[in-house]
Every structure is written in structure tokens, then in C-alpha cells.
Amino acid sequence: MKTIILRTASNYLLPILLLFSIFILLRGHYLPGGGFVGGLIASIAFVLHAFANGLKDTKKLLKFHPGYLMPAGLALSFLSGLLPVVGFDEPFMTGLWLHHPLPVIGSIGTALFFDIGVYLVVQGVTLTIIFTISESA
Amino acid sequence: MLTAILTGFSFSVLLIFLGRFVKGKFSLLPSLLPLGLFIYFAQFIGEISQGKTIVRNYEWIPSFGVNLSFTLDGLSLLFSLMITGIGFLVFAYTSAYLKTHKFLDRFYGYLSAFMAAMLGLVLSDNVISLFVFWELTSISSFFLIGFNNTNEASRKSALTALGITGIGGLLLLAGAIVLGSISGTYSIAEMMQDPSVITGSEYYILAVALIFGAAFTKSAQFPFHFWLPGAMKAPTPVSTYLHSATMVKAGIYLLLRLTPVLGGEAFWNTSLIIVGGITMLYSAVHTIFRTDLKGILAYSTISALGILVFLIGLGTEASLLAAAVFILVHALYKATLFLITGAIDLGTKTRDVTQLRGLRRVMLPVAIAGVLAALSNAGIPSSIGFIGKDLIYEGTLHFENSVVLLTALALITNVFISYAGYVAGIKPFFGKLPEEFKETKYPDFFIWFPPVLLASLGILFGLFPGLIEGALIKPIVSSLNLPTEEIHLKFWHGFTPILALSALTIGSGVAMYFLLKPSKKLENFINSLEVISPKNILEQFNNVFERFSSLWTNTFQNGYLRNYVSTIIVFLVALVSWVLLQNTTYKIDYASFSKLTIYEGIVVGIMFFAIIFTVFTKSRLAAVAAMGVMGYSICLLFVFYSAPDLAMTQFAIDTLTVILFVLVLYRLPKYLSLSDYKNRIRDGILSIAFGGLISILALEVLAQPVNEEISEFYAKNSYIEAHGKNVVNVILVDFRGADTMVEISVLAIAAIGVFGLLKLRLKSTERGQR
Structure with missing residues (x-):
């Protein structure tokens, strides 16, 4: 499916969709959204790019195998749960929050990092499965 | 004391990265670890001999009474000194014995993990943490016994040992839980204060039998003794360590440790005398029939x-x-x-x-x-x-x-x-x-x-x-x-x-x-x-078990996806409808239904056509596309009924599902033969039954009185406790975050599975060599 229109469009769509996915990820705390949907949208962005430009180009763009996102995300989620245990002597996965919310991002807490971990894992899983299947089909 | 135990485990992990340093010139270096621990434990000799008991308590899961409490008394001191002392000699001996072995680093890794597990076992005062360390010794000894993993006999005896001691471990867990529920504590020291609670209980026999099961399997008592001679396939340092001072003595340790709690009853004494007597005589006589040292x-x-x-x-x-x-x-x-x-x-x-x-x-x-x-x-x-x-x-x-x-x-x-x-x-x-x-x-x-x-x-x-x-x-x-x-x-x-x-x-x-x-x-x-x-x-x-399993597996795991799906559906339909027929009174409250609006009607109509199209089309891709239409329609319904989170996620998932299907199906040839009418009718009945069942279920759930308590709790507390206004997301990342943690782990495992199945299979040239 290498049409020039889609290819050109996908080059602009990729960053926009990624930005949108991060927006969805961050707004999840107050409004519909969250890490899971955000991760799916980000993966759709990459899949779209792969459809338009071929898998090789997308992989080149990514620089590393999307599978690495899974351990990174799992580690981030796990560590955000572990932080209260190690740092504050609270049970595993207690939510900790900064007192003052940051501009744009909103309030910062362990739950946010947990959600970012989910975002990364979902992205890693989806892309790994789709890339693997499309390579060997 | 926790540190002393953890050093063994962390050293073992460290060897993954620093393994090459212990091969060759510095192969003696790891022996410093057990030596250091030996000195650490030896300094307690003075205090212990004056009758003191050293207790270190670390909270682990206090709500269940499961804590990492370590007790160093006479019994655990002797075992700790044997574990670290003989451990030191075995480490040093290994540096010469396996000097040129290419996996010497692995060996030290297994050995120090085993040593740490063993230390944890003899120091634990809590029966649950004792069980955890008990299992760790079984697992680490599996790697030690099967160290020569290119040898089939050695792999087999490692499996036997793991199987036997693993079963014992489960019995120990069961026994620990029985003991805990009788006495209301998992701490052995607390049980010792009033053993009559346990010995007088009606579950005493059960508790003792379970503990016996654990001790007899670990300490190779008749008739579970045979894993021990098999374990001789391991390199000699392993046999030395496992069979003189550590692994097999764990069962003895357990019996001794629990003697003040469980001992003194006829059942305890007679069983031990009989089993011990048979074992000692049986295997003593056996020695004259052996020629291998x-x-x-x-x-x-x-x-x-x-x-x-x-x-x-x-x-x-x-x-x-x-x-x-x-x-x-x-x-x-x-x-x-x-x-x-x-x-x-x-x-x-x-x-x-x-x-x-x-x-x-x-x-x-x-x-x-x-x-x-x-x-x-x-x-x-x-x-x-x-x-x-x-x-x-x-x-x-x-x-x-x-x-x-x-x-x-x-x-x-x-x-x-x-x-x-x-x-x-x-x-x-x-x-x-x-x-x-x-x-x-x-x-x-x-x-x-x-x-x-x-x-x-x-x-x-x-x-x-x-x-x-x-x-x-x-x-x-x-x-x-x-x-x-x-x-x-x-x-x-x-x-x-x-x-x-x-x-x-x-x-x-x-x-x-x-x-x-x-x-x-x-x-x-x-x-x-x-x-x-x-x-x-x-x-x-x-x-026999293996034959049965392969029969079972070949019947149900026959490699046809359609059979899997229909088996699952038939099972589910049969089970659920049986329950529904047994004890459900049907009441559908028509008055509670809202009126059908025009746009809902249109969406349902689209869904209906999509279904018909999916079923009757002759092209795979068209069927997939129609399924996508179905999915999007459902998303719209979610939007109508104010579940935007669900709609967004479903929307993204449907998109990706269609893409996946297209990727898989794109290169497949056209349908060669459609299934015949008989099969189609059967499948049709099955799907209608399934769909009908789900509809009935959904209606019945609606008719049930709703328990508002849970949703009220979340609605009330999500902003106060978790600083979030989106309750769905707060539940996902905060209130039930541990669930999510496990879910993303499962996702990752699935992806690794797909990757492994498709990428890591043998090439046709490699397959010939096997």
C-alpha cells in the first residue's frame, strides 16, 4: 500500500498521533483516557506509518525493537509500586503525590508513573505482535 | 541477619554479570562469601551458649501474620555454622575440582543461592517464610543436581529430586497453614509457648501427617528415599554439600524444630520410629550391594x-x-x-x-x-x-x-x-x-x-x-x-x-x-x-499418567483453532445453562428498559447487516472488514450509554484487531473449500446458543438488585484518596493497581510467546540435524 498521499500524510500523522496518545495518557486521571488507550493509539500511529512506508522504514525510525518497551514499562510500573515500600515505609503500591501540581502535566504521583509503564508495555506488546506477524506472514 | 541471607542471593545474581571474573585466576574468590558468613555466625556462639536467643524481625505481610522473623538459637546456630563452614570448604574445593569447567560461574551462582536458601530455612521462625526458603532449596538444588545438563540421566534425576521434594514442599505449606489456623500464629516460638493448643486439636493428626510428608521427602525417608541416590549424578561438591550438611538435613531440622510443638504424642513418636527404623535398616543393608563409591x-x-x-x-x-x-x-x-x-x-x-x-x-x-x-x-x-x-x-x-x-x-x-x-x-x-x-x-x-x-x-x-x-x-x-x-x-x-x-x-x-x-x-x-x-x-x-496426558492432549489440543473455539463454547454453554436452568427465576423488568431512539435503531440495523455479511461472504478480507464494522458499532453503543473510556479502548482494539487479521489473512489463498452444510448448521446452532445465553445472562444481571456500595466507595474516594476524577482510570492504576500490574505482565508474556513461536523456530536446515 505505497501510495504517495498516504506516505506523505503518515509522516505528519505519526508525530501528531504520538502527541495525541501522550495527551490521552495524561488526561486519563481526570477525564476519559489513560495508559492503556494511550498505548494503543501510539501503536496505531506506528502501524499506520508501517503501512504507508513499509515495515523497514518504521523499524529504522524506531531505532530499537519495540519489544524492549515491555521490560522498560514493566520495570517502571513495578518500581513506582515499590517506591512507597523502599522510600516511605508504606505498603506496596501506595499512591504518593507531590503537593503542587505541575503546569500542563497536572499533579504528579506514583500512579502517573505506573500509568506510563502501562502505556509503554501496551505499546511494546502490540507492536511486537504486529511486527512479528507481518514479518513472517 | 536478613542481610546475611540476602548476600547469597545477590551474589548469585551478581555472577550473571561478573561471571567471567570467577573463572580462571580468581576462582577462589567466591569462597570468601561463605567464609565471611561463617565468621558472622561464629561470633554469636558466645551469646547463644549463655542461653540467649537472637531474634530479628522484619515485617513482610503483617496482615496475614507472615513476617520475616529470624531466630538464631542453638539449633539454627549449629545448622548455620555447618551450612557456611562446610559451604566454605565446598566452595574452595570446587575452585580446584571444576577449575576448567566453562560454566564454573553458573555453578557458584546456584551454590550460593542454595546456601542462602538453606540459611533462610534454618533461621526462619515463621513457618510460611520457612516454606518459601524450603521451596527455594528444592529449586536451587534442581539446578545443582542437573548441573551436567548434557547428560540425560542427570537431567532425569534432577527432575525426580525436584518432583519428590517439591511435593514435600506443598505438603509443608498445607501443614503450615493447618498449624497456623489451629494456633492462630505462624511463629514457631509462639506455638511453642502453648503446644497443648495444637496437640489437643482434632486436626493434630492432619498437621503432623503433612509435616511428616514434607520432612520424609526432603530427608529421603523410605519410601521417598530414591531421589537421593539418583542425585549422585551431580558433581561431587554438590553431593558433598547437599547430602552431608544441608538439603537432606532440612527435614531433620524441621522435625527437631517442631518437636517442642508437636512432639510427645504417640502418633508422632511411633510413626517416626517406624519410618526411621525401616529407612535406616533398609538402606544400611543396601550399602553392601553397591560398588560405586x-x-x-x-x-x-x-x-x-x-x-x-x-x-x-x-x-x-x-x-x-x-x-x-x-x-x-x-x-x-x-x-x-x-x-x-x-x-x-x-x-x-x-x-x-x-x-x-x-x-x-x-x-x-x-x-x-x-x-x-x-x-x-x-x-x-x-x-x-x-x-x-x-x-x-x-x-x-x-x-x-x-x-x-x-x-x-x-x-x-x-x-x-x-x-x-x-x-x-x-x-x-x-x-x-x-x-x-x-x-x-x-x-x-x-x-x-x-x-x-x-x-x-x-x-x-x-x-x-x-x-x-x-x-x-x-x-x-x-x-x-x-x-x-x-x-x-x-x-x-x-x-x-x-x-x-x-x-x-x-x-x-x-x-x-x-x-x-x-x-x-x-x-x-x-x-x-x-x-x-x-x-x-x-x-x-x-x-500411566504420561500416556493418559498425551491421550487427553491429543484429543483436545488437536491443532484446529475451530475445534478449540467450539470446545470452549460448548463447555461454557452447557455449564452456564445448566446452572441457569437449575436455580434461576426469570424476571425481566420491561418497564426498566429505556425507549429505543432512532440512532440506536440505525446502529443495531448496521450491526445486523454486518453479521449477515460476515456469515455469508465468500472472501476472508470482506468478513474481517465486516467484523470491524460490528466492533465500531458496539463502540457507538458504548458512547450512547456514556462509557467513553470503554468506547475509546474498544475503538483502538478493533482497529488493531482488523489490522492483525488482515496481516495474517492477506497472504492466505482464497477459500479452497467451504465447510459443508451440516457443519455450517452445527456451527450456526452453536453460535446462536452462545449468543442467546449471553443475552439471557445480561438481562438477568440487569434484573438483579444492584449493590451500590462498591461503586459509591470508588466514586467517593477516588478524588480524596487517589487524587483522580476519572474513576475508571483510578481503579486501574491505583485501587486495583496490583491487578493491572499482573495484567500487563500477562500481556508481555503473550507478546514474547508470539515472538518466540514465529521468530525462534528452527530453520528447515536446523530441523534436519535434530
Whole structure:
């Protein structure tokens, strides 16, 4: 499916969709959204790019195998749960929050990092499965 | 103390990265770890011998009463010192024994993990954490026993050991839970304060039976003993470590530790005496049928474990003291004998005792260690074995009933054990050196020094029992809640019946040694009886089980995706509809339905057409696209009914599903043959039944009164406690974050599975070589 229109469009769509996915990820705390949907949208962005430009180009763009996102995300989620245990002597996965919310991002807490971990894992899983299947089909 | 345990595990993890440094020049470096731990534990000797108990408490899961509480008393001190002390010698020995092995780093990794698990086991006061460490020893010993993983027999015996000790571990968990629910605590120290709660309970027998199951499997009691001789496939340092001081003694430790809690009842005592008695006699007799040095040692180890169980079963002060001393005695001489076996194996490349002769000319220090260990093993005066043997006879002689039977049992076993010791420790070194062993290389310092050291300790403690009496033995007895004033370990008791028994043991052992030569003929004879051994019976059972599993698997896992799906659906429909028919009264509240709006009607219409199209189209891609239409329509319904989170996610998922389907189906050929009408009708009925069932379920759920409490809780607390206004997301990342954690792990595993299935399969060229 290498049409020039889609290819050109996908080059602009990729960053926009990624930005949108991060927006969805961050707004999840107050409004519909969250890490899971955000991760799916980000993966759709990459899949779209792969459809338009071929898998090789997308992989080149990514620089590393999307599978690495899974351990990174799992580690981030796990560590955000572990932080209260190690740092504050609270049970595993207690939510900790900064007192003052940051501009744009909103309030910062362990739950946010947990959600970012989910975002990364979902992205890693989806892309790994789709890339693997499309390579060997 | 937690740090002491954790260093072993962290060292093991560290070796993954620093492994190459311990190969070659620095192979001795890892031995510093057990040495350091030994010194750490040795500094407590003073405090413990004054009757103190050192307790360290770390909260783990306080809400369940499961804590990492570590107790260092006499019993755990002796075990810690044996684990780290013999561990140090085994580490050092390994550095020479496996010097050129390419996986030496792995070996040290497994060994230190095992050591740490073992330390955790003997230090745990909480039965649940004891169980965790118990399982860790099973798992790490699996890797140690199967270390020569290119050898099928070695893999098989590692699996057997893991299977047997693993089952025991589960029994221990069950036993721990029973104990915990009877007494209301998981702490052994607290249970000890009022044992009558447990011994008087109606579940006492159950608890004891479960604990027995754990201890007997781990400590290789009849009929679970057969994993131990199998485990001799491991490299000799492993056998030394596992079978002299650590792994197999864990069961003994458990029994001793729980004696003050569970002991003193007839069921406890008789079972232990019977099982221990059978084990010690059965395997002691077995030793004369073996020609492999390690085989002989394996059976004499089982026999020694039987003696220990037997002594714990007698349960008197004298017999428990004997058990405490014999643990140390056995560890010292058995470790020595295993180590010299390794030295012989390394030098001559054989362990066949019928061929080994005259080796003292080529490895004198090893021969000295062997003789000293054999003396201690036989209980010759001046060795610690003599004191141990004396105490055993004292235990049996002072029992209330069947004195003659018990003493005779102990006597026969001791005779056979001392015979085994002579064969393993003396026979290889005397006589004429055969031509083929003349060129045997003189062993390394770290090969001959550890056995010599251990064997000399056996003699030193024998000559000066005061060295260990106050420091080690008395604290053990007091940690069993028994008085210690009467205890005097003595080298010489004067002329007593016990001395006569000792003399009889030694004499008969020596006579047997000269009369009976290990031979292949005897070994073949016993192998012909293998058919009725517990091992064989278990293997037969395994075979039946395996056949059944493969039949089961081939029926249900037949490789056709459509069959999987229909099996699952048929099962689900049958199960749920049965329940629904049994005890549900149908009430559908039509009044609660909202009116159908036009846009809802349109969406439902689209869905209807999409379904018809999916079912009747002849193109795969068109079917997939129609399924996508279905999915999007459902998303719209979610939007109508104000579930934006669900709609967004469903929307993204549907998009990706269609993409996945297209990717998979795109390259497939056109439908070759459509399934015939019979199949289609069957599938149609199945899907209608399934869909109908789900609809009924959904309607019934709506008709049930809703429990508002949970949703109210979340709505109320999500902003106050979790600082979020989107309740769905707050539940996902905060209130039920642990669930999400597990879910993303499952996702990752699925992705790895797909990757592995598609990417890591063998190429056609590689497949030919297998």
C-alpha cells in the first residue's frame, strides 16, 4: 500500500498521533483516557506509518525493537509500586503525590508513573505482535 | 541477619554479570562469601551458649501474620555454622575440582543461592517464610543436581529430586497453614509457648501427617528415599554439600524444630520410629550391594538420616541429645568421605570400589582424611563418632519399651554403616597400587585440604568434647525446651553395657569388611529386584499418567483453532445453562428498559447487516472488514450509554484487531473449500446458543438488585484518596493497581510467546540435524 498521499500524510500523522496518545495518557486521571488507550493509539500511529512506508522504514525510525518497551514499562510500573515500600515505609503500591501540581502535566504521583509503564508495555506488546506477524506472514 | 541471607542471593545474581571474573585466576574468590558468613555466625556462639536467643524481625505481610522473623538459637546456630563452614570448604574445593569447567560461574551462582536458601530455612521462625526458603532449596538444588545438563540421566534425576521434594514442599505449606489456623500464629516460638493448643486439636493428626510428608521427602525417608541416590549424578561438591550438611538435613531440622510443638504424642513418636527404623535398616543393608563409591555413600547417608528420624521419634532427652550430636558427627565424616571420593574420581577417573586399591601411594593426604573419617564413621574411640554412637545406644537403652528390639535395630544399622565407611574411606587406599593408577596426579591443595580439615575436626572434637559441649550441643538441647544440666559429653564413660555395644559394632563392622567384598555380582542381584522398588512403582505410575496426558492432549489440543473455539463454547454453554436452568427465576423488568431512539435503531440495523455479511461472504478480507464494522458499532453503543473510556479502548482494539487479521489473512489463498452444510448448521446452532445465553445472562444481571456500595466507595474516594476524577482510570492504576500490574505482565508474556513461536523456530536446515 505505497501510495504517495498516504506516505506523505503518515509522516505528519505519526508525530501528531504520538502527541495525541501522550495527551490521552495524561488526561486519563481526570477525564476519559489513560495508559492503556494511550498505548494503543501510539501503536496505531506506528502501524499506520508501517503501512504507508513499509515495515523497514518504521523499524529504522524506531531505532530499537519495540519489544524492549515491555521490560522498560514493566520495570517502571513495578518500581513506582515499590517506591512507597523502599522510600516511605508504606505498603506496596501506595499512591504518593507531590503537593503542587505541575503546569500542563497536572499533579504528579506514583500512579502517573505506573500509568506510563502501562502505556509503554501496551505499546511494546502490540507492536511486537504486529511486527512479528507481518514479518513472517 | 536478613542481610546475611540476602548476600547469597545477590551474589548469585551478581555472577550473571561478573561471571567471567570467577573463572580462571580468581576462582577462589567466591569462597570468601561463605567464609565471611561463617565468621558472622561464629561470633554469636558466645551469646547463644549463655542461653540467649537472637531474634530479628522484619515485617513482610503483617496482615496475614507472615513476617520475616529470624531466630538464631542453638539449633539454627549449629545448622548455620555447618551450612557456611562446610559451604566454605565446598566452595574452595570446587575452585580446584571444576577449575576448567566453562560454566564454573553458573555453578557458584546456584551454590550460593542454595546456601542462602538453606540459611533462610534454618533461621526462619515463621513457618510460611520457612516454606518459601524450603521451596527455594528444592529449586536451587534442581539446578545443582542437573548441573551436567548434557547428560540425560542427570537431567532425569534432577527432575525426580525436584518432583519428590517439591511435593514435600506443598505438603509443608498445607501443614503450615493447618498449624497456623489451629494456633492462630505462624511463629514457631509462639506455638511453642502453648503446644497443648495444637496437640489437643482434632486436626493434630492432619498437621503432623503433612509435616511428616514434607520432612520424609526432603530427608529421603523410605519410601521417598530414591531421589537421593539418583542425585549422585551431580558433581561431587554438590553431593558433598547437599547430602552431608544441608538439603537432606532440612527435614531433620524441621522435625527437631517442631518437636517442642508437636512432639510427645504417640502418633508422632511411633510413626517416626517406624519410618526411621525401616529407612535406616533398609538402606544400611543396601550399602553392601553397591560398588560405586558415591552409591555406597548415598545409601549410608539415607541410613544415617533414618537414624536421626528414629532418634527424634524416641523423643527422650537422651535420644534428642544423641540426634543433636549425630547431626554434627555425620556432617563431618560424610562430607569428608564425599570429598575424598571426588579426589579419587578426579585422579583415577573411576569410582568403582572393586578396582580402587593402594591409592595412598599417590594421594597420601586424601588417604589420611579417608581413614580418619572412616574411624569417626565407625565410632572408634578417640573420634567424635564414638561419642555419637554411645549416645545413640544410650537413647535406645533408656527408652520405655522394646529396648532390645530398638537397640538391635540400631546395632545392625551401625554395623552396616561402619562397613560402608570402611569401604569408602579405607579400601581405596590400601593394598597394591594397580599399574593403571601409577601415573595418578597428586591432588591440588584445595582438593586434599578440605577433607583433611574436616576429618581432623572429627578427631579433635572426639578427644576434647568440651569444645563443642557448651558452645554447640547444650544450646541445641535447650532450644528444644529440655534441661541441659545433665549433659556431659565424655570421651570415656567407663566399662558400661554401652561400651560393650560399641565394641560389638566396631568388631562386627571390621569382620564384615574382611569377609564381604563389594562385587558386581551383588550389585546385579539387587538390580534384578529393582522391579518392586518404590522408585520403579513411581516410574510406572508416571508412565500411566504420561500416556493418559498425551491421550487427553491429543484429543483436545488437536491443532484446529475451530475445534478449540467450539470446545470452549460448548463447555461454557452447557455449564452456564445448566446452572441457569437449575436455580434461576426469570424476571425481566420491561418497564426498566429505556425507549429505543432512532440512532440506536440505525446502529443495531448496521450491526445486523454486518453479521449477515460476515456469515455469508465468500472472501476472508470482506468478513474481517465486516467484523470491524460490528466492533465500531458496539463502540457507538458504548458512547450512547456514556462509557467513553470503554468506547475509546474498544475503538483502538478493533482497529488493531482488523489490522492483525488482515496481516495474517492477506497472504492466505482464497477459500479452497467451504465447510459443508451440516457443519455450517452445527456451527450456526452453536453460535446462536452462545449468543442467546449471553443475552439471557445480561438481562438477568440487569434484573438483579444492584449493590451500590462498591461503586459509591470508588466514586467517593477516588478524588480524596487517589487524587483522580476519572474513576475508571483510578481503579486501574491505583485501587486495583496490583491487578493491572499482573495484567500487563500477562500481556508481555503473550507478546514474547508470539515472538518466540514465529521468530525462534528452527530453520528447515536446523530441523534436519535434530
